[in-house]
Amino acid sequence: xxxxTQPDIHITVSEGASLELRCNYSYGATPYxxxxxxxxxxxxxxxxxxxxxxTLVQGIKxxxxxxxxxxxxxxxxxxxxxxxxxxxxxxxxVGGDTGGFKTIFGAGTRLFVKA
Amino acid sequence: EAGxxxxxxxxxxxxxxxxxxxxxxxxxxxxxxxxxxILGQGPKLLIQFQNNGVVDDSQLPKDRFSAERLKGVDSxxxxxxxxxxxxxxxxxxxxxxxxxxxxxxxxxPGTRLxxx
Numbered sequence: 499x500x501x502x503t504q505p506d507i508h509i510t511v512s513e514g515a516s517l518e519l520r521c522n523y524s525y526g527a528t529p530y531x532x533x534x535x536x537x538x539x540x541x542x543x544x545x546x547x548x549x550x551x552x553t554l555v556q557g558i559k560x561x562x563x564x565x566x567x568x569x570x571x572x573x574x575x576x577x578x579x580x581x582x583x584x585x586x587x588x589x590x591x592v593g594g595d596t597g598g599f600k601t602i603f604g605a606g607t608r609l610f611v612k613a
Numbered sequence: 614e615a616g617x618x619x620x621x622x623x624x625x626x627x628x629x630x631x632x633x634x635x636x637x638x639x640x641x642x643x644x645x646x647x648x649x650x651i652l653g654q655g656p657k658l659l660i661q662f663q664n665n666g667v668v669d670d671s672q673l674p675k676d677r678f679s680a681e682r683l684k685g686v687d688s689x690x691x692x693x694x695x696x697x698x699x700x701x702x703x704x705x706x707x708x709x710x711x712x713x714x715x716x717x718x719x720x721x722p723g724t725r726l727x728x729x
Contacts, residue, residue, distance in 0.1 A: 542706075592714045
């Protein structure tokens with residue numbers, strides 16, 4: 499069965515420091531991978547997505563993610579974190595087959611930013 | 614462009630009571646999703662509509678949950694009767710075409726349900 503693992507429940511980084519959020523997926527076919535951000539009291543917003551091609555994907559708000567098939571990973575990175583990046587981040591994979599596809603989310607990583 | 618609207622934002626009920634949530638997707642979006650997000654977990658798909666037809670309701674607890682999307686626009690999700698384990702945030706999302714693998718899903722702010 500398809501699944502997504504986000505090993506870190508929460509991470510704290512200093513403002514201006516670099517960030518990497520980990521995501522591992524389990525899916526037998528070509529994965530369709532996504533990162534979403536959820537700020538308090540708001541719905542999820544898509545940061546970036548990967549289908550094929552260049553394994554380094556650029557997203558909004560200065561985020562990027564790298565797909566590594568050999569490691570079944572799709573880690574999210576940002577070179578310099580801003581206080582406004584404090585939120586919960588969800589990695590997702592679209593699982594299923596031609597009979598139907600659905601988005602499967604990880605449990606999320608909460609990011610805290612300290613001044 | 615207006616986003617996905619949901620109401621109410623918060624609801625507190627006693628177990629065994631009924632509750633309904635409403636969602637109005639982005640205008641022109643054919644596909645509407647309802648997700649359940651339990652505290653500490655990622656969202657889980659409950660039901661997907663394409664226009665006013667159900668595409669996937671395999672994870673919807675049909676003995677107590679029901680959903681409809683009349684006229685292919687707004688949608689209502691109902692729980693009857695509610696259980697303690699239904700306490701969660703219920704998220705509505707919409708997308709333009711319903712190509713789950715490639716379309717961007719736009720999420721509403723959610724309805725936080727507390728069952729006492």
